[in-house]
Amino acid sequence: MTSALKPKHQRLILALIALAALIGAALLAIWGLRSQASYFYVPADIRADPPAPDRAVRLGGMVQRGSIRTEADGVTIGFVVGDGKATVPVRFRGIVPSLFVEGSGVVAEGKLGADGTFVADNLLAKHDEKYVPREMQNMTQDQAKQVVAETR
Amino acid sequence: MIAEIGLAALWLAAALAGLQLLAGSLGLTARGEGLAGIVRPVAVVQGALCAVAFLSLIVLFCETDLSVKLVAMNSHSAKPFIFKLAGTWGNHEGSMLLWVTVMGLAGGFVALVEKRLPEPTMLATLAGQAFVSLGFYAFLLLSSNPFERMPVVPAEGQGLNPLLQDMGLAFHPPTLYLGYVGLSVAFSFAIGALVTRQVGPAFARAMRPWVLGAWIFLTLGITAGSYWAYYELGWGGWWFWDPVENASLMPWLAATALLHSASVLASRNALRAWTVMLGVVAFSMSMVGTFLVRSGILTSVHAFAVDPERGSFILALLAINIGGALTLFGLRAATVTEGQRFAVVSREGALVFNNVMLSAILGIVLFGTLYPLVAEAMGAKVSVGPPYFNPMSALFLVPMLIVLAIGPLLRWRRDSFARVRPMLIVPALLAAAVAAGVAVWSKAHVLPLLGLMLAAGLGVASLLPLKGRDLRRTPLSTWGMVLAHFGVAVALAGMASESAFSVEKLVAARVGDTTRVGPWEVKLDRIEPVAGPNWTALEARLYASYAGSRQIEARPQARSFWSPPQQTSESALVTRWNGQLYAVLGEEADDGRWQLRLWWKPFVTLIWLGGIMIALGGLLALVGRVASDLKRFVARDRIADRRESQGR
Numbered sequence: 001m002t003s004a005l006k007p008k009h010q011r012l013i014l015a016l017i018a019l020a021a022l023i024g025a026a027l028l029a030i031w032g033l034r035s036q037a038s039y040f041y042v043p044a045d046i047r048a049d050p051p052a053p054d055r056a057v058r059l060g061g062m063v064q065r066g067s068i069r070t071e072a073d074g075v076t077i078g079f080v081v082g083d084g085k086a087t088v089p090v091r092f093r094g095i096v097p098s099l100f101v102e103g104s105g106v107v108a109e110g111k112l113g114a115d116g117t118f119v120a121d122n123l124l125a126k127h128d129e130k131y132v133p134r135e136m137q138n139m140t141q142d143q144a145k146q147v148v149a150e151t152r
Numbered sequence: 153m154i155a156e157i158g159l160a161a162l163w164l165a166a167a168l169a170g171l172q173l174l175a176g177s178l179g180l181t182a183r184g185e186g187l188a189g190i191v192r193p194v195a196v197v198q199g200a201l202c203a204v205a206f207l208s209l210i211v212l213f214c215e216t217d218l219s220v221k222l223v224a225m226n227s228h229s230a231k232p233f234i235f236k237l238a239g240t241w242g243n244h245e246g247s248m249l250l251w252v253t254v255m256g257l258a259g260g261f262v263a264l265v266e267k268r269l270p271e272p273t274m275l276a277t278l279a280g281q282a283f284v285s286l287g288f289y290a291f292l293l294l295s296s297n298p299f300e301r302m303p304v305v306p307a308e309g310q311g312l313n314p315l316l317q318d319m320g321l322a323f324h325p326p327t328l329y330l331g332y333v334g335l336s337v338a339f340s341f342a343i344g345a346l347v348t349r350q351v352g353p354a355f356a357r358a359m360r361p362w363v364l365g366a367w368i369f370l371t372l373g374i375t376a377g378s379y380w381a382y383y384e385l386g387w388g389g390w391w392f393w394d395p396v397e398n399a400s401l402m403p404w405l406a407a408t409a410l411l412h413s414a415s416v417l418a419s420r421n422a423l424r425a426w427t428v429m430l431g432v433v434a435f436s437m438s439m440v441g442t443f444l445v446r447s448g449i450l451t452s453v454h455a456f457a458v459d460p461e462r463g464s465f466i467l468a469l470l471a472i473n474i475g476g477a478l479t480l481f482g483l484r485a486a487t488v489t490e491g492q493r494f495a496v497v498s499r500e501g502a503l504v505f506n507n508v509m510l511s512a513i514l515g516i517v518l519f520g521t522l523y524p525l526v527a528e529a530m531g532a533k534v535s536v537g538p539p540y541f542n543p544m545s546a547l548f549l550v551p552m553l554i555v556l557a558i559g560p561l562l563r564w565r566r567d568s569f570a571r572v573r574p575m576l577i578v579p580a581l582l583a584a585a586v587a588a589g590v591a592v593w594s595k596a597h598v599l600p601l602l603g604l605m606l607a608a609g610l611g612v613a614s615l616l617p618l619k620g621r622d623l624r625r626t627p628l629s630t631w632g633m634v635l636a637h638f639g640v641a642v643a644l645a646g647m648a649s650e651s652a653f654s655v656e657k658l659v660a661a662r663v664g665d666t667t668r669v670g671p672w673e674v675k676l677d678r679i680e681p682v683a684g685p686n687w688t689a690l691e692a693r694l695y696a697s698y699a700g701s702r703q704i705e706a707r708p709q710a711r712s713f714w715s716p717p718q719q720t721s722e723s724a725l726v727t728r729w730n731g732q733l734y735a736v737l738g739e740e741a742d743d744g745r746w747q748l749r750l751w752w753k754p755f756v757t758l759i760w761l762g763g764i765m766i767a768l769g770g771l772l773a774l775v776g777r778v779a780s781d782l783k784r785f786v787a788r789d790r791i792a793d794r795r796e797s798q799g800r
Contacts, residue, residue, distance in 0.1 A: 074660020
């Protein structure tokens with residue numbers, strides 16, 4: 001009797017172990033996503049409810065006209081990102097994307113510093129009409145027009 | 153005319169796929185037996201017609217026939233020939249046609265050469281392949297017709313995205329698609345085996361070469377894609393956990409698991425249901441990947457157009473194919489009989505463990521890739537990047553690599569750790585020594601440290617299966633396994649070394665200035681304008697010298713394309729045996745200084761070298777398997793002949 005049950009047994013145990021491991025992976029994934037996903041902010045969100053200083057976030061908005069300044073080292077730039085309601089100063093060290101220009105949209109990846117300046121490690125700009133960072137698609141429709149109109 | 157030939161061939165192929173499905177299904181019943189004979193020829197002709205359609209599109213692109221909408225939207229007469237050719241699949245419609253073509257050719261090829269399976273299973277398999285193909289034909293013909301004409305012929309085409317105007321485009325998508333769609337064969341085999349309840353070693357042996365072939369192409373495609381992103385994007389990274397990259401990684405993970413479980417089923421007659429399940433999952437992941445990339449739900453350089461209708465269409469296809477296959481699996485899984493048993497400590501045990509780990513990593517990647525879409529549907533915009541993927545996948549990768557070092561040394565069915573322990577002393581000591589050395593001499597983080605340690609241990613352990621064997625008599629498939637596993641260690645060493653030891657320097661340099669980065673001294677000699685066929689550029693002449701040795705020239709460019717108007721930055725690479733110098737030219741500052749970004753990346757090339765070794769290992773295994781199968785066939789034929797002559 002027992003020997004007849006055994007094959008089924010091993011199969012069941014294998015399936016259960018595999019299932020437990022996969023559920024474990026899923027739970028871990030959910031936990032990891034909650035703590036590690038980086039949220040998208042526009043300047044108004046940052047003013048209303050700033051993210052924790054060590055949390056990686058993305059900041060999207062329009063580069064305000066006349067705001068781009070290059071520092072003395074030649075590779076650090078400062079500029080202001082706005083969404084028509086609020087503005088956030090951004091610092092970035094690196095080579096800017098080719099279509100990064102004043103009056104155009106940008107998504108900055110980085111962290112909000114203690115002094116309220118956003119320190120970006122990476123800038124995503126519009127490459128061409130076919131390649132737009134995902135967050136900027138809606139932004140260019142909803143906000144960009146009024147932003148551009150106001151900054152003109 | 154050529155466009156019409158292509159379109160007609162495509163419609164005919166679709167009709168034949170319908171016939172193949174009908175004849176294959178009816179051929180399984182007693183009354184429709186007469187139809188069974190036409191299934192194989194129909195599959196072959198269907199594949200040939202797909203090839204005709206695809207060749208037509210290639211001709212249209214090479215001739216820059218602007219009366220065809222797809223060509224006018226995506227090509228330009230001034231483009232170099234190779235990019236005209238590669239532009240065929242550098243857009244949504246063309247790449248979907250490539251998909252359908254590969255699928256048709258794979259089905260035709262299976263119909264032509266696969267003789268190992270019982271005929272009913274073969275019929276069900278080809279019917280399954282036709283069913284999946286039909287969905288994609290419908291998608292292509294109804295919502296993405298590549299041969300549509302323009303009402304008015306424009307004077308000039310709109311050109312191809314400059315980021316795609318690179319040699320990488322010529323090879324990367326076709327390779328990847330051969331892998332993606334090659335897995336459709338495994339999917340159809342699984343369906344066929346479920347329908348006729350013929351899940352066994354013969355099924356696994358028949359499926360294995362097809363999985364291996366697809367897996368080799370996937371491995372090469374991912375490796376090439378990674379190198380392409382590395383030098384073309386100019387960000388110095390080689391893997392970005394971009395959803396599109398993940399879309400290619402997920403089928404690879406599933407196919408890797410499938411490959412190993414199929415080999416357990418083939419040689420030990422165990423893991424029956426699990427192998428069938430993986431056959432379904434692997435191609436499902438290919439389809440999920442296509443959905444992510446082609447639906448426009450993600451925006452990246454790979455998403456050529458945003459069209460919600462297409463997204464819904466692919467989503468429906470996904471639901472029908474995956475849902476249908478899983479339902480069939482649910483109905484039939486209980487009737488798949490139990491295979492041979494084995495002890496926990498055995499070759500099978502190790503393979504099962506790694507299968508579960510691969511599946512867990514697949515789950516981690518799948519969750520991370522889909523989460524932003526789910527979150528966006530609920531109104532939150534998030535992105536998921538390396539801070540999630542790296543530690544989460546490492547959690548499962550590390551135990552997997554340890555078992556990978558031990559598994560091939562274990563015997564089938566039953567073994568003990570005590571037997572293999574003496575063999576593992578050397579790799580374990582080496583791993584410990586590397587870990588200690590790295591921890592003391594560098595400021596590497598935990599993950600790169602673990603990576604270097606495991607790479608050292610695995611590198612030695614992966615060679616151990618050859619120990620004590622007569623190397624000339626070792627089967628080719630064993631050589632393949634050893635090479636592929638050693639390749640894993642090599643690639644891991646490259647990844648860990650790049651992450652632990654890379655040095656980066658970002659400067660604004662005047663002409664004549666010299667910048668130090670790691671052991672390199674890089675002099676900015678001059679900046680000059682250069683011109684290409686459809687672009688102009690500013691080019692920096694850099695003279696780089698490694699630790700005082702001879703100067704090597706490097707020429708990074710900032711390119712401006714004029715159709716479509718866009719700028720790209722062309723990085724320059726200087727490769728040595730022990731790593732690469734990576735240079736990017738930025739903008740000119742107001743005071744005449746030029747931005748330069750330089751990296752020294754020790755042993756970064758091992759990443760892709762390892763990838764190539766993994767693929768080559770797969771190729772050796774494939775050649776070995778096919779050769780031994782052929783030998784067995786010839787022997788069986790000879791025995792049959794002899795019996796026949798003796799009978800007379």
